[in-house]
Amino acid sequence: MNKDTSITLQYSVEKEDYIKLFSHSPVIRKLKWFVTFATLFTGVLIYVTMQLTDVLYYGNKLRIFNEKLIIFSLIVFIIFCIYTFRKSRRKILNQANENYKDIYEGRSFTIEYEIEAAEFLVGNRRKRVPVDSQLEIFKS
Structure with a gap:
């Protein structure tokens, strides 16, 4: 390209920016929803299991609304939620760090801007x- 009609920009990917971008990617967002629903399902399963144990084992x-259970x-x-969300967050950060390193x-990277077009x-x-x-600039 001619220097009069284009501008070349060179940039590097910052580690913090990449980790934030990776954490907000569509796949990770879907994974977070999956973890949320799996945790909720596990909570219901724990309650039902304890209810069955109370009925079958203790007679x-x-x-349905056993206050103690x-x-x-x-x-x-709540303990399971805290553990699961911390573990998944740590896993996501480790994967983002590994991807960034690799x-x-x-x-x-280089981006070229054509002035005329x-x-x-x-x-x-x-x-x-x-x-x-529709073009968004996140960091200048």
């Missing part, structure tokens, strides 16, 4: 991205 009558199940559920650490040329394929109201 008590079946009560509800409180105990809630406490176990792929992006020490590399720099008002478009960015991005990536190896030089995909054209027009500058319009």
